[in-house]
Amino acid sequence: ACGESSTGSAPGGTAGDPNAKVGVDFPRADSDFWNSYIKYVPQFAKELNVNMMDPTNSQNKVENLVANVQSLQGQGAKAIVMAPQDTGAIATTLQRLEQQKIPVVTVDTRPDNGKVYMVVRADNKAYGEKACKFLGDKLGGKGKVVEFQGALSSVNGRDRSEAFAACMKQNYPDITVFEEPTDWEGSKASSALQTRLNQHPDIKGIYMQAGGVFLAPTLQVLRSTNHLLPASDPNHIFIVSNDGIPQEFESIRKGEIDATVSQPADLYAKWALFYAKAALEGKTFKPGPTDHGSTIVEVGNGNLEDQLPAPLVTKDNVDDKALWGNQIGQ
Amino acid sequence: MMSSVTQAAAGDQLAAAARNITKRYGRTVALNEVGIEIRDGESHALVGRNGAGKSTLVSVLTGLQAADSGEVTFYGKPSPALSDREGWRRNVACVYQRSTIMPALSVAENLFINRQGKTLISWSKLRKQSAELLEPFGVDVDVTKPAAELTVEQRQLVEIARALSVGAKFIILDEPTAQLDGPAIERLFERMRALQDSGITFMFISHHLEEIYEVCQTVTVFRDAKHILTAPVADLGRTELVDAMTGEPGGLSVPGAADRPSIGDKSTVALNLRDLSGDSFDSINIEVRKGEVIGLAGSASSGKHQLAETVYGLRKASSGVIEVDGRKLKPGSVLDALKNGIGCVPRDRHHQGLVLGLSIAENAAMTVMDKLGPAGTVPPKQLAQVGSKAIESYDIVTSGPDQPVSDLSGGNQQKVVMARALASDPKVLVLINPTAGVDVKSKESLLGVVDRVARTGAAVIVVSDEPDDMRVCDRVLVMFHGEVAHEFGRDWTEQDLVAAIEGVTEK
């Protein structure tokens, strides 16, 4: 990969054993997005020749993640791939892993504190901005928009919410945004939307921060209140989603929603394993564009983040075969 | 208000006094300006009909409830603040009418609750002391067992032993004997007398008036929440006492079996127990004819309760047959027993007798819910009728059929249990301690009910420790160690009975 420097000082004491064991922890088993990731990981492990141990699953709980990492380590893992959903409470674990010279790659989220070898992520602030710009343009800078916020206890939910709010404030001050707290729960989003449509029948846009949980409930409310109108209709509600699962693409094709951000489940899996192996080989990286269309940026603490491309998908590019949502399950 | 008799001679100290006490529960006035003065060193009886307010006075005297007005003093000093539980406990110990046993805790710990030790508890010492404490009462149990495993009687004795051992100089016993058999009562009285000799003062509540004459010097009568009189026991005849309690002249007449025509062999057998064996009884053969009342007597360990409970299906027989009108009952099925016309007053009203949170009507109708309306409905009117009828027939003191049973006084609760047993017009009635805690007048009416149903042809088994309850019986069977050891006709004497119960007579 580009941005890679010559094989230099190894981050771990294990340099030179690219076949050492790599431990992988999955964050949860109850989300469409993560299910895709879970499917991709073993696939790319084989492709990239990574000696992956049996993966563990922390069921959305940082306590489990900590325990799982301890046990992976106990069983001989020399590099770890994880996706902490709680980005603070992993600090001590990272510190310990660093002391023991075990490189860590985090996926989807970046730790608030502690040293990791590489963060494989996409720019979640950019998600919020893209959604904001899309809606702002479609609405011509005015109107009312409902936003289903992810859990504010997750860095992703916060990044998306803050970026969306900042962008709206700066670029479209005439757009009113209703921020609905949902804790990533579809049923809360459904109730909030119903209430809001009653209060403001002239809602013009919706931003859902995770299509995996909000897509169906949103469509169902719109269907029952006769708001599911073609884009040509003056009362059409513009919807931009996030995640890029196949169902969202389906809805874009049908004209039910207008756009989504494809968060690359496939690339998350691929590059996470790639970097884990690179770490074992003792490679190091530095900021700058990569050979796979992404950029490595320095995100503080001396940590590097490979920000993978997360394209906005609209009717125009929804059939692009390169999108993971068009490959999975086919 | 206080009758002049209690104006104790000057210098005689009062161990405890309550003056002008009023206590309401909602609109029910449980105590209406009553007073009581208990002289140091005496045993003072408090009597009155069910619901007269005796237990309410007890809870005021022990600081469990504040009176709405009035004052309580101990040895001339005002009572401690309500929150100062220690202070109350130093002044007065009590056996409450409602059990204060903690079933999950060991017998030993129940005896020493909240005084297990000042610092580190020594359980072995406690065990030893517990065993000593129970010894005079003849309770032979492993004190490390949870109290839940005790019989009702043993639990009562544990409560008594505890109250007597706390070290207070004033002790209240609220119906301590209601669940005890003869010898146990005798042992209790021995202890009381010994303690009284050493300067302990007692307030004693009982519906067994003869007990009052046996252990008390002074008696106070309450009626309808009011103080009626206080007098030396020696000055008050039994009839006068009953008149004071009931408020109407005319003594008591507990119905005797002799008033009924005798049951010959001509009457058909209603209940037939053949070779019945089960928990604590063996090869029992009993026939009860229609219209016949059978008494089952025996000590606590005789197996009489277990036998009665087996008949009603509360327990399963290990072998043998129970037949009602020639039909064999399904073993261990209450439902089948009920269907075949058996009604029952279970032994412990709080355990199997009542659902305390439900109304009188609902409790009384519980066995006949299927008969109130069509298609399993329970029309409120019919339900209310069952309740009202129970209140009338058994003279229940209450504000109405929809009052929760938990608000009734102990004796009145017992009447509800009786009503429940009889609601289904049973052909066979099994009564276990039916008059426990019931006042003399009500006892008369309850036994009157027994007499009445017998006359209408029902067969009745009465299991009881009270000789009074045996008077309605045509035959009394005495059980000893699980077998019928003795049988009396209507002509038994109390002495014969006691001797048989204790197993000292020849068969």
Added chain:
Amino acid sequence: MTKTASTEPLSPQTDVATAPASGRRPLIRFARLRDLALVPAIIVLMIIGAIISPTFLTLGNLADVLQQQTALALLVLAEAMILITGKFDLSLESTMGFAPVLAIVLVVPTSAHGLGTEWPQWMAVPLCLVIGGLIGAFNGLLILKFQLSAFIVTLGMLITVRGLHIGFSGGSSLFELPQSFMYLGFEKWFGLAASVWIALIAFVIGIIALSYFRQGRSLYAIGGNVDAAKAAGIRTNAVTWTVLIIGGVLAALAGTLETGRLGAIGANMGEQLIFMVFAAAVIGGISLNGGKGTLFGALCGVLMLGLIQNLLTLMSVSGHWFKAIYGAIILIALVLSRLTTGKAQE
């Protein structure tokens, strides 16, 4: 939980205890005073709502509140009956998610996450209800036959059944559902969501059964004192088992309605809902000790929670403080209803 000495305000009768009263009050009531405890709190909420937002008192908004609460309402109905019988069921929330999932994977083709059985699509709803009933029956088996604690059995089942949900669905949301399965949760009858009618009917049946039928009354007896109920000839185990099974069926029905409302079954459908179920039931006057409370009271509890949620949404309370305010309002409502009825809670 508390075993406080009750200080029940007594009869409307004269002031002397010895006057036995004839039943002037109705014997069985939909609701006792304590079950109406919430009415003042609900009225206060209504007034505040009307002041804060003109939308609040519109028919449309209230109809929505009702629809949003149907799943919760059905679970509360189930839980209330189970609690009255003196038992517990924590697994209802998992049943609500799993019963639809299993029913669906049995009927849809493998391409849509099906198991390959592809049973006829019309079977989806009945299957779902049966699965719910079976889960209830299994709980009953462990509780009644093995005499395990209901709390802990259903806690184990809460985890296990949610696990089966994730296992069978592969953790993903099920989107491709038979139309028949969506019907009840989506359709409107007479201008009101069908699901609201269904929940209403279920409550009416429940209230009538628990007020006017022997079997229904027996729940109170069993919950109040199971030994006394047994001694009165009530088949306590059979009744309790039936209640647990009905509970499972109602949870499955709630799952069906919720699926129709949300348009898909997420892997965490129903998650954490059990807390709200208990909140509604207990706020509504159902005792955790069994034998006490009415279904009408429980329904009031559901409505109150729904109104609070709706109000906070209309007020656009900030996401960061939403939970704190929500919890605080619940506590205030509790204190309010405690002070208006003057009755200690259990």
Added chain:
Amino acid sequence: MTKTASTEPLSPQTDVATAPASGRRPLIRFARLRDLALVPAIIVLMIIGAIISPTFLTLGNLADVLQQQTALALLVLAEAMILITGKFDLSLESTMGFAPVLAIVLVVPTSAHGLGTEWPQWMAVPLCLVIGGLIGAFNGLLILKFQLSAFIVTLGMLITVRGLHIGFSGGSSLFELPQSFMYLGFEKWFGLAASVWIALIAFVIGIIALSYFRQGRSLYAIGGNVDAAKAAGIRTNAVTWTVLIIGGVLAALAGTLETGRLGAIGANMGEQLIFMVFAAAVIGGISLNGGKGTLFGALCGVLMLGLIQNLLTLMSVSGHWFKAIYGAIILIALVLSRLTTGKAQE
């Protein structure tokens, strides 16, 4: 006046013949039979673990299991005491998260999410414990003075306190923590995590207090029959209140240790833990009805859950079926312990 009746109960050395059952039992019994119920299940788990994975029985692994369970253990200790007293506390899990957060924002600079008070850093730990105690005291106020149901009060507090946590932390994790605050959860003493020692000491103190001290024994009396306890001279409200406060302090302590272990406070620290707390306590023989169970039993419950979790991780059970298997094992363990002790559960 003869003065025979002394407060001291009968002297221990009279000669009376029948002193039944004194010497028949083993001398030291921290736990009764039903509390040992889990020991067979734990042994079975150990054997299976040893067979399945060579790592399992290593000291390192077992030490890790212990450390991972410390927060749960302290919450279970708190909940067990509260349950024995006949009360309930659902809010412990929120307290565990919020007490550290509030303590921290009071001491750190605004740049690190602080409130601007910037109190001295050494105060963080004591402050945290005090906050925990205050939450417990507030629960006690509502439960004892307002006579609200403990279940519903603490359910309201569960939501409110979690809401305050999110509100004060702005939803983000706090990671710039004073070193003093991390010490206890991070350090090792004699080769074992300090937190393990602390939890162990807390349990030993609890076990001794509840076995050998009058005040401790009074928890059982209150939980068994509060009226009878009152009658026996126990200041039931004072004791209950104390227990609730201690519960809050223990939850805050758990939060401190967990913060040190994890290196930061996530916005959902402790979330959903309360289910596991109840599971451990009830599996360990604590009755939800109060008055029953021992702390030793509860500790066994904690260990069992920890071992199951560890075992499943070592077995690399697939994520999708993890929960189902976990739940099933809990149910099996329950049935097992039910069959080995032959005692019905409550």
